[in-house]
Amino acid sequence: xxxxxxxxxxxxxxxxxxxxxxxxxxxxxxxxxxxxxxxxxxxxxxxxxxxxxxxxxxxxxxxxxxxxxxxxxxxxxxxxxxxxxxxxxxxxxxxxxxxxxxxxxxxxxxxxxxxxxxxxxxxxxxxxxxxxxxxxxxxxx
Numbered sequence: 388x389x390x391x392x393x394x395x396x397x398x399x400x401x402x403x404x405x406x407x408x409x410x411x412x413x414x415x416x417x418x419x420x421x422x423x424x425x426x427x428x429x430x431x432x433x434x435x436x437x438x439x440x441x442x443x444x445x446x447x448x449x450x451x452x453x454x455x456x457x458x459x460x461x462x463x464x465x466x467x468x469x470x471x472x473x474x475x476x477x478x479x480x481x482x483x484x485x486x487x488x489x490x491x492x493x494x495x496x497x498x499x500x501x502x503x504x505x506x507x508x509x510x511x512x513x514x515x516x517x518x519x520x521x522x523x524x525x526x527x528x
Contacts, residue, residue, distance in 0.1 A: 388431040390463035392454060394470050400434055402427060413456040419444055422457060433461050437468075447496040455501065465525055488521055 393399070400406055403425025410421045423434040435454055438444045458466055479485060500515070 388433065388461065388463045389427075390458035390461070390466040391432055391434045392437050392458075392466065392468040393434060394437050394468075400425075400440075403432060403434060406434075409461075411457050411460065413453045413460070415452040415456055416450055418453045418457040419449055422461060424461070433458060433463055446494050449497070452498060452501050465522070467525075486526055488519070488526060490520065 400423045403423060404427070406423050406425035408421040408423055411418065418435060420436045420439045425432060425434070435458065436442075437449055437454070438446075455466070473481075474483075474485070
């Protein structure tokens with residue numbers, strides 16, 4: 388099952404066939420919006436609008452821990468996340484789709500990890516390497 392966290396303009400539930408809505412709560416609070424369950428070309432998917440369907444949540448206020456927890460509880464094996472930003476490279480034009488392998492997160496004022504030892508099912512503090520932050524197999528696909 389594929390989780391899709393859609394950013395601005397890529398959170399349209401019409402991409403899913405046979406969709407249903409599911410409101411959930413997590414140990415970290417509520418996710419950005421309802422989970423929209425359905426299929427894309429016969430593959431089970433769960434769509435979540437990162438900023439909420441009415442685009443009311445600022446980037447620094449997105450409860451990404453609740454979003455990830457909700458998708459995990461929904462048995463998503465992979466999560467695809469879209470983002471919209473500019474580029475400093477002239478050959479990358481507006482409208483181009485780029486699959487990244489690295490990033491610099493400039494979002495501030497939010498928790499940086501699920502593994503801070505505060506939730507009983509995630510014991511202790513974990514050190515998560517960020518040298519290769521994206522799944523190689525998923526990027527190859």
